[in-house]
Amino acid sequence: MLDAIRFLRLLDILDILIVSFIIYRIMLLIRGTRAVQMLVGIALIIIIYFLAGKFELQTLHWLLKTFLGSILVVLVILFQTDIRRALTQMGKTPFHKTVDMAEKDLDEIVRAATYMARRRIGALIVIERGTGLRDYVDTGHRLDARLRAELLVAIFLPASPMHDGGVIIHKGRIHSSGCLLPLSQNPRIDKRYGTRHRAALGLSEETDAIVIVVSEETQEISLVQQGRITPFHDEKTLRSALGALMTPRSASTLWASWLNLWKRHAHDA
Numbered sequence: 001m002l003d004a005i006r007f008l009r010l011l012d013i014l015d016i017l018i019v020s021f022i023i024y025r026i027m028l029l030i031r032g033t034r035a036v037q038m039l040v041g042i043a044l045i046i047i048i049y050f051l052a053g054k055f056e057l058q059t060l061h062w063l064l065k066t067f068l069g070s071i072l073v074v075l076v077i078l079f080q081t082d083i084r085r086a087l088t089q090m091g092k093t094p095f096h097k098t099v100d101m102a103e104k105d106l107d108e109i110v111r112a113a114t115y116m117a118r119r120r121i122g123a124l125i126v127i128e129r130g131t132g133l134r135d136y137v138d139t140g141h142r143l144d145a146r147l148r149a150e151l152l153v154a155i156f157l158p159a160s161p162m163h164d165g166g167v168i169i170h171k172g173r174i175h176s177s178g179c180l181l182p183l184s185q186n187p188r189i190d191k192r193y194g195t196r197h198r199a200a201l202g203l204s205e206e207t208d209a210i211v212i213v214v215s216e217e218t219q220e221i222s223l224v225q226q227g228r229i230t231p232f233h234d235e236k237t238l239r240s241a242l243g244a245l246m247t248p249r250s251a252s253t254l255w256a257s258w259l260n261l262w263k264r265h266a267h268d269a
């Protein structure tokens with residue numbers, strides 16, 4: 001043991017630090033998800049496999065050996081959502097999270113959301129940022145229209161054939177409507193949120209998109225990003241939070257605005 005410590009090189013320490021960081025990030029990522037239960041299940045199978053070998057339970061040992069032989073494929077299939085999320089997050093940097101969107105475009109979105117909230121019209125508006133949303137765009141109807149509050153409202157009116165699903169805003173234009181988004185599997189989401197909010201959370205867990213949800217039930221407007229949902233009770237604070245996230249700034253100002261949004265969320269929770 002002492003010898004091992006004595007011959008420890010600087011590179012070995014770096015190696016240990018990197019692996020510890022990766023394990024820590026994986027734990028943060030899967031905390032509170034079904035992945036934890038699955039990992040416990042796999043750990044149990046490994047323990048049973050060793051016990052079966054020790055007590056010479058040949059058939060059980062062979063069966064588990066065959067199963068564990070293809071564990072890598074099993075893990076990739078079981079954790080495909082988590083792996084996709086982890087890789088997407090790895091590819092993100094604070095610097096390409098902002099997309100230049102005109103102030104008047106943000107005004108239009110906030111105006112539409114406020115109008116719809118007052119009239120109990122449910123809506124799901126996605127603003128694309130660094131991560132491309134092609135997979136989700138393809139599930140809806142392509143519009144490529146100018147971003148106007150009136151058009152957003154018209155899309156989400158219950159009588160509209162396009163009101164189901166989400167609208168995706170791409171580079172300041174209404175790119176498509178009726179888009180199907182991935183539902184979040186997070187078991188810790190507040191039970192009062194239904195599929196509209198879960199779809200917003202699901203997309204924000206997998207991508208860096210910002211989603212605005214208008215609840216037809218509670219008339220609440222929420223801003224969803226990075227798997228977190230923040231309700232807003234007045235137009236002004238919603239507009240400034242959206243502006244802080246969408247307007248390109250220096251990295252430090254950006255971090256500060258995220259921190260503020262996070263604090264606000266923690267306070268509201």
Ligand SMILES: Nc1ncnc2c1ncn2[C@@H]1O[C@H](COP(=O)(O)OP(=O)(O)OP(=O)(O)O)[C@@H](O)[C@H]1O
Nearest residue numbers: 122164165166180181194195196197199215216217
């Ligand atoms: N996977 C999805 N992708 C996009 N939109 C979805 C998805 N699932 C549901 N929706 C939208 O959410 C609507 C249903 O919302 P639901 O009432 O279940 O959710 P909610 O979070 O309780 O919202 P609200 O507070 O407005 O009632 C559907 O009509 C559809 O427009």
